Amino acid sequence: NAGVMQNPRHLVRRRGQEARLRCSPMKGHSHVYWYRQLPEEGLKFMVYLQKENIIDESGMPKERFSAEFPKEGPSILRIQQVVRGDSAAYFCASSPKTDAYGYTFGSGTRLTVV
Amino acid sequence: GQQVMQIPQYQHVQEGEDFTTYCNSSTTLSNIQWYKQRPGGHPVFLIQLVKSGEVKKQKRLTFQFGEAKKNSSLHITATQTTDVGTYFCAEPGGTSYGKLTFGQGTILTVHP
Numbered sequence: 001n002a003g004v005m006q007n008p009r010h011l012v013r014r015r016g017q018e019a020r021l022r023c024s025p026m027k028g029h030s031h032v033y034w035y036r037q038l039p040e041e042g043l044k045f046m047v048y049l050q051k052e053n054i055i056d057e058s059g060m061p062k063e064r065f066s067a068e069f070p071k072e073g074p075s076i077l078r079i080q081q082v083v084r085g086d087s088a089a090y091f092c093a094s095s096p097k098t099d100a101y102g103y104t105f106g107s108g109t110r111l112t113v114v
Numbered sequence: 115g116q117q118v119m120q121i122p123q124y125q126h127v128q129e130g131e132d133f134t135t136y137c138n139s140s141t142t143l144s145n146i147q148w149y150k151q152r153p154g155g156h157p158v159f160l161i162q163l164v165k166s167g168e169v170k171k172q173k174r175l176t177f178q179f180g181e182a183k184k185n186s187s188l189h190i191t192a193t194q195t196t197d198v199g200t201y202f203c204a205e206p207g208g209t210s211y212g213k214l215t216f217g218q219g220t221i222l223t224v225h226p
Contacts, residue, residue, distance in 0.1 A: 033213070042120075042202060042216040043157065056213055091156055102147055102159035103214065 002027070004094050005074075006106035013082045013113050021077040021109045025094030032075045033103065034067060037089040046090075049075060082113045118205050120217030128225050133190040135220035137203035145206060146186045147214065148177060152199040160188075193224045 005024040013019050025032050030051055035043040036059075045059040049069035060067065064082075069075040079086055089110050093103040119138045127133050137146065145164045149157040161170055163179035163186060170177045176189045190197055200221045204214040 035214075035216075042218045043204075043214075045213045045215065048213060058213070101162055104159065105156045108156050 004029075004092055004104050004106035006090075006092050006109050008109060009107060010110045011112070013111065015083055015113055016081050019079040019082050019086070019111055021079075021090050021092075021111070022074040023077070023092030023094075023106055024074040025092075026104055029094035029096050029104075031095045031097065032069050033093045033095075034075075034077050035091045035093065035105075037091060037108075039088070043091065046077070079111075082111075084113050087111055087113045118203060118215055118217040120203055120220060122220055123218060124221050124223075126223045126225065127193050129195060130192050133193050133197070133222055134187055135201050135203075135222075136185065136187045137217050138185045139205055141184070143183050143205050146179060147204045147206070148186075148188055149202045149204060149216075150199050151202065151219070155199070157202060190222075193222070195224050195226055198222060198224050 004026055007022050011019055023032060032049045034046040036046055037043045047054065047060050047067045048056040049067060051069055052071050064080045066078045077090060089108045091108045092106045095103050117140050121136050125133055145162050147162045148160040150160055151157045161177050163170065163177055166183050167181045168179040174191045178187045180186060186203055188201055200219040202219045203217045206214055
């Protein structure tokens with residue numbers, strides 16, 4: 001039973017390009033959460049999705065960031081026109097239900113904007 | 115908004131010494147979770163505390179939840195080099211159950 005799969009592990013983008021981060025939840029998990037971790041900081045909640053629905057996007061920046069979790073396929077976190085300040089580790093977590101006992105995180109995508 | 119204060123930010127210990135990190139919340143919590151993140155790694159769930167005054171142990175790790183359910187602590191007895199990493203507490207809630215608010219974390223360094 002594979003864990004939460006994130007790819008790519010490392011992503012380098014030039015300023016102004018688009019970044020697409022993918023997350024496949026654990027088998028049987030229909031809840032996906034995205035968190036961002038800036039260097040030397042804690043994790044900040046970005047968005048919570050269920051299949052085809054955004055449940056809570058209160059942590060998403062208002063511009064350039066979007067997320068989806070389609071009926072088929074992985075969840076995608078999309079960052080348009082990246083800037084240096086977007087450089088961070090982006091972690092995805094999944095759970096089978098909202099009040100699950102702890103969350104399983106993926107290995108993360110380290111985004112570097114040059 | 116919700117805030118979880120975690121102290122200390124950094125802790126350096128000699129191998130064999132004990133280590134404690136503390137979390138304080140401004141609100142009464144339904145539960146609190148603890149995670150460990152190794153350098154360059156991802157957060158790994160350690161435990162969840164639910165009951166007032168609850169104490170749970172995992173080998174050398176002891177987790178406590180305050181009587182008022184507003185604070186928690188993680189204590190490691192006789193640290194080992196494998197304990198190196200950042201320890202985070204996290205509280206659920208906000209606008210949805212799925213959202214966790216993490217403390218800033220305590221970065222533990224263990225000197226052999």
